[in-house]
Amino acid sequence: MKKTVCVLLALALMIAMTACVGGTSANTSSPSMTSAAASSETASSSSAAASASSSGTASSSAASSSASASDKVYHIGICQLVQHVALDAATKGFKEALIAKLGEDKVVFDEQNAQGDSATCATICNQFVADNDDLILANATPALQAAASATSTIPIIGTSITDYATALNLKDFSGTTGTNISGTSDLAPLNDQASMLEELFPDAKTVGILFCSAEPNSYYQASVIEGILEGDGLSCSEYTFTDSNDVSSVTTTACAESDVLYIPTDNTAASNTEVIKNIAVPAGIPIICGEEGICSGCGVATLSINYYDIGYAAGEMAYDVLVNGTDISTMAIQFAPKVTKEYNADICKTLNITVPSDYTAIAAN
Amino acid sequence: MIQYFASLNFMTLIKVLPGDIAQGLIWGILALGVFITYKILDFADLTVDGSFATGGAVTVMLVLSGVPTPIALLAAVLAGCLAGLVTALLHTMLGIPGILASILTQIALFSINLNIMGKANQAVSVDQYRLVLSSRFNAQAILSGAIFVVLIIAALYWYFGTEQGCAIRATGCTPSMAKAQGININTMKILALSLSNGLVALSGGLTAQYQGFSDINMGRGAIVIGLAAVIIGDVLFTALLKKRQNFAVRLGFVVIGSILYYIVIGIVLWLKMPTNDMKLFTAIIVAIFLAVPYLKERSRSSFSRAGRNGGTQNA
Numbered sequence: 001m002k003k004t005v006c007v008l009l010a011l012a013l014m015i016a017m018t019a020c021v022g023g024t025s026a027n028t029s030s031p032s033m034t035s036a037a038a039s040s041e042t043a044s045s046s047s048a049a050a051s052a053s054s055s056g057t058a059s060s061s062a063a064s065s066s067a068s069a070s071d072k073v074y075h076i077g078i079c080q081l082v083q084h085v086a087l088d089a090a091t092k093g094f095k096e097a098l099i100a101k102l103g104e105d106k107v108v109f110d111e112q113n114a115q116g117d118s119a120t121c122a123t124i125c126n127q128f129v130a131d132n133d134d135l136i137l138a139n140a141t142p143a144l145q146a147a148a149s150a151t152s153t154i155p156i157i158g159t160s161i162t163d164y165a166t167a168l169n170l171k172d173f174s175g176t177t178g179t180n181i182s183g184t185s186d187l188a189p190l191n192d193q194a195s196m197l198e199e200l201f202p203d204a205k206t207v208g209i210l211f212c213s214a215e216p217n218s219y220y221q222a223s224v225i226e227g228i229l230e231g232d233g234l235s236c237s238e239y240t241f242t243d244s245n246d247v248s249s250v251t252t253t254a255c256a257e258s259d260v261l262y263i264p265t266d267n268t269a270a271s272n273t274e275v276i277k278n279i280a281v282p283a284g285i286p287i288i289c290g291e292e293g294i295c296s297g298c299g300v301a302t303l304s305i306n307y308y309d310i311g312y313a314a315g316e317m318a319y320d321v322l323v324n325g326t327d328i329s330t331m332a333i334q335f336a337p338k339v340t341k342e343y344n345a346d347i348c349k350t351l352n353i354t355v356p357s358d359y360t361a362i363a364a365n
Numbered sequence: 366m367i368q369y370f371a372s373l374n375f376m377t378l379i380k381v382l383p384g385d386i387a388q389g390l391i392w393g394i395l396a397l398g399v400f401i402t403y404k405i406l407d408f409a410d411l412t413v414d415g416s417f418a419t420g421g422a423v424t425v426m427l428v429l430s431g432v433p434t435p436i437a438l439l440a441a442v443l444a445g446c447l448a449g450l451v452t453a454l455l456h457t458m459l460g461i462p463g464i465l466a467s468i469l470t471q472i473a474l475f476s477i478n479l480n481i482m483g484k485a486n487q488a489v490s491v492d493q494y495r496l497v498l499s500s501r502f503n504a505q506a507i508l509s510g511a512i513f514v515v516l517i518i519a520a521l522y523w524y525f526g527t528e529q530g531c532a533i534r535a536t537g538c539t540p541s542m543a544k545a546q547g548i549n550i551n552t553m554k555i556l557a558l559s560l561s562n563g564l565v566a567l568s569g570g571l572t573a574q575y576q577g578f579s580d581i582n583m584g585r586g587a588i589v590i591g592l593a594a595v596i597i598g599d600v601l602f603t604a605l606l607k608k609r610q611n612f613a614v615r616l617g618f619v620v621i622g623s624i625l626y627y628i629v630i631g632i633v634l635w636l637k638m639p640t641n642d643m644k645l646f647t648a649i650i651v652a653i654f655l656a657v658p659y660l661k662e663r664s665r666s667s668f669s670r671a672g673r674n675g676g677t678q679n680a
Binding site: 002125130141142151169215242 | 485488501580586606630634
């Protein structure tokens with residue numbers, strides 16, 4: 001009994017070894033299925049479709065639908081770092097863009113979530129490479145890095161990433177990565193955000209920048225905006241918290257030492273806006289936020305980008321790569337199409353701040 | 366429902382296995398480190414969450430500044446040993462309870478890792494640097510990982526057969542008796558913790574290269590994975606090989622436990638379960654794994670057999 005189990009395990013290991021040595025030339029024909037998020041029972045597109053081979057590899061599939069592009073069903077792998085309103089919106093925009101352009105039955109999404117664990121991103125991307133997906137959407141920086149490491153042939157579209165040069169450690173970055181990676185960035189123009197801060201609070205002398213030390217995107221935005229604000233004569237200090245547990249103590253210190261606070265597009269801060277609001281508003285300290293979600297929770301004003309929009313733009317880029325055959329290494333990183341000045345009406349009223357007329361109020365929901 | 370099962374493609378699972386095995390081998394080195402502290406020294410060492418990231422941080426920063434990768438890995442091992450040393454000193458010299466000392470070191474290492482990396486996340490691309498292994502080339506990663514594992518198990522087997530190694534085992538088994546026999550248990554604890562965290566840091570360095578980046582939070586939950594691997598290995602070992610086999614086989618099973626853990630994660634992802642529930646399903650599958658041998662054992666014990674066959678008639 002035990003010996004048979006041992007022999008079976010050894011056999012399984014050997015099959016796995018030959019599978020990986022056999023490598024990318026193996027073909028699978030996988031029936032299409034809808035993404036796990038939706039209920040799978042309603043799938044009408046259960047017809048077997050030949051799996052798409054990854055671009056660039058020389059594998060030939062006997063059943064491949066090379067005859068007409070309209071028969072081809074695209075398999076897209078989506079790797080999202082963590083459940084989060086902004087990231088979820090970007091994924092939604094991406095999916096809707098592709099469904100609108102390709103048709104619902106021509107595209108199959110394999111949506112996976114790493115639950116905030118960056119090591120799981122590597123496992124998920126490994127899955128996509130093994131599945132021979134046509135394209136990978138990497139939502140957030142660790143997902144992009146794991147995808148970049150897992151494959152150099154499958155096109156990777158990134159989204160919700162602030163700076164591709166820092167994420168991929170590229171020197172002399174000019175907008176295109178030159179590899180199989182492109183995508184959209186969630187960076188709102190930082191000098192416009194700095195001007196907004198100075199416009200609303202001309203008497204402020206000290207600015208506190210509050211963010212989570214575990215998020216590289218926040219570091220990048222903090223250092224850039226610090227440079228801009230200090231160039232304009234304000235003194236800045238950084239206040240970092242490690243995770244949700246120290247938010248309140250760090251925020252209290254920050255409020256005690258600053259006139260105004262700035263929070264970049266920080267995932268941890270976005271999950272803790274209630275805590276921040278309960279400290280900053282009684283202390284009378286206004287907060288300028290990097291995006292709408294944080295602003296509606298605890299901020300006064302923001303130069304907002306819409307994560308759905310950048311997800312949608314990423315979907316359009318993906319369509320370009322898949323159907324029009326555009327070379328992804330020449331596609332430049334796109335930024336948010338439009339930015340809106342928004343303010344939080346309730347908090348502005350509590351803090352007696354009047355905003356100029358070109359700001360729109362954030363709709364309460 | 367049937368559609369769902371029909372849509373699962375077994376070939377995909379086979380193709381995913383190489384990546385899972387590679388990750389399992391790399392994390393197996395971490396499991397070996399956890400085995401040393403948890404099983405041999407009987408010390409709950411939570412420093413691994415911190416020293417794992419330290420290994421990754423040191424490796425990546427050295428590789429980025431042009432140091433050859435093997436030397437960077439060596440430096441990572443030394444950094445891990447230092448971390449283990451700090452925990453051991455906090456425990457032995459300052460008398461802080463073991464688990465608390467390790468938590469203190471873990472907290473401190475968060476800041477230290479941030480200082481090493483300069484920021485929260487640092488990428489190292491296999492295109493730009495010569496890395497020992499990478500997720501892009503899973504076959505070579507398995508080979509490299511296997512070589513590391515075999516060498517480490519051989520070294521550990523030799524070391525724990527030496528006098529010093531046996532002294533460490535005695536300290537873990539019964540500290541008071543070891544002390545009575547003249548073994549300096551403080552020194553033994555320092556040695557074991559340094560060795561263990563050195564291995565964990567090595568695993569962190571290899572993981573950082575495999576996944577192409579080092580992240581400040583990459584060690585979060587590492588102790589859980591390490592313990593799961595150790596216990597899965599232990600359960601498998603007693604289930605498959607009833608008699609007490611030699612130490613090297615036990616160490617081998619620890620690594621096999623880690624590989625199995627990652628295969629389970631691979632299976633859960635392959636099953637395309639709702640993504641929110643991935644960790645729940647992983648836990649359920651691992652729990653079933655661990656429970657089956659225990660339940661089988663209980664049903665086969667002589668008391669339950671007597672109860673089934675005899676009952677009140679034979680009383």
